[in-house]
Amino acid sequence: MTPAVSLRGAGVRFGQRVLWEGLDLDVRPGEFLAVLGPNGSGKTTLLRVLLGLQPLAGGEVLIDGHPAQRGGGGIGYVPQQKALPEDMPLRAADLVGLGLDGHRWGLGLGGRAERRRRVAAALEAVGATRYADEPVGRLSGGEQQRLRVAQALVGDPRVLLCDEPLLSLDLANQRVVSALIDARRRTADTAVVFVTHEINPILPLVDRVLYLVDGRFRIGTPDEVMTSATLSELYRTDVEVLRVRDRLVVVGVEEQHAHHEALT
């Protein structure tokens, strides 16, 4: 089976600084990969590589067997929740529709019926049918983030890239959004690459973790990677990982305030 994402000896450097290199990673269709690490460790850059926006200094990157390229398709992208302005002239259905053809030139006057059907199905899948015709700017953060999931999925991607999609959502909405993403990969075999600074909200869903620290990285199941020994080695300092009920608490690493690294 073709891996949904395949990195071979991949590396990124900015000038002399090596962000990470020698990264070998295959993500299976339907697999849920969490990408963790402190700010500046290159999590968002990894997403940029997969999107074809950041060239590799070495190695290769394949999406569904094809070299990653800008606007290459087959990829859905869910960003961090950012409030949309209230006077944005878009309804919920329009926002989702942009995920289907917003990158195309021209007015797109053909195939309206098919487009409407796919948008309606995507809205239905995230439970957003009720507010399909509402202005996006008047919806709550949780409602807007459901729409972004629908927008990412409406094009039937093979790979779903998520960049801190739960940030600034309350707990209930974090559960809703992560459950939607989980449901998708189970029913449609979409691979999920999920960048986050906080693994706990998605811990039960994660198959494997890629943990990046200062150019070093470790790949494995949460049980393999999220241990005191592994993280101490990655951070090169004493780190303790405690399990408190169903949560992981990492002690000894400076509190990481997630700050959003934009793709642009």
Added chain:
Amino acid sequence: MSALISFDGLGELLGLPFVQNAFLAAALLGLVAGALAPLIVARGMGFAVHGTAELAFTGGAAALLAGISVSVGAVVGAVIAGLVFGLLGLRQRERDSVIGVVLAFGLGLGVLLLALYDGRASNKFGLLTGSIVSVDSGNIAVLVGVTIVVLAVLAVIYRPLLFASADPDVAVARGVPVRALSPLFAVLVALTTALAVPIVGAILVLSVTIIPGAAAARVTASPLKATLLAVAIAEVSLLGGTLLSLAPGLPISGYVATLAFVAYLLCRVVGRSRGRVRTA
């Protein structure tokens, strides 16, 4: 009041070629300004448009002094301003201060250039407050050409531009050239602004490039309906303003701005009543 609202001799006035040109120019401007307005509002470009208009004024004043076509000067000034503002990126705070700096300098320079000009005073005043007499058949040809170019380019880039305006991060991820679209759209806006300056004046360009979009956004969130409504409001304001200004012989800008403002208030009232229904 009778000096402001009058229809004396309107019949003869409407028969004059320059008056017919003025209506044609107003109609063309309404079409492009209305089509761009919702996107200008969505991208939060109100202040940039105002700055662009002031630079169009500076360019026009320089052209007046140099004895070349005012339209050409206005286009050059506006396009330079549009490119500079378009390349500034999307960080609102920083953008606003740079626009303010450039705007103030451009306006000051324009006033100085006008003071040095010793030709007809109406030419001077016309740049700031607009004048329909400034539209001759040569201008009409330019107007038609620019209208076609702006609308054609807008039709091609409309969807990616809307995408980039709503969610730049996701648009970039999908391969939309977000950074290139920003100066391109700014140039479209600059061309429209340059057309608007001789007609409604540099000070009141916002009345046709912002108000119709802001008004439409109050009533509908459908991109298509918002665009159609904005065009309708721009047309009513510009054509109505031209008509009302004829007999009193006053600048059209006051009439255009007033009509657009009334449309905006109406849209707010309608939007609010709908909002109540929604949240109930």
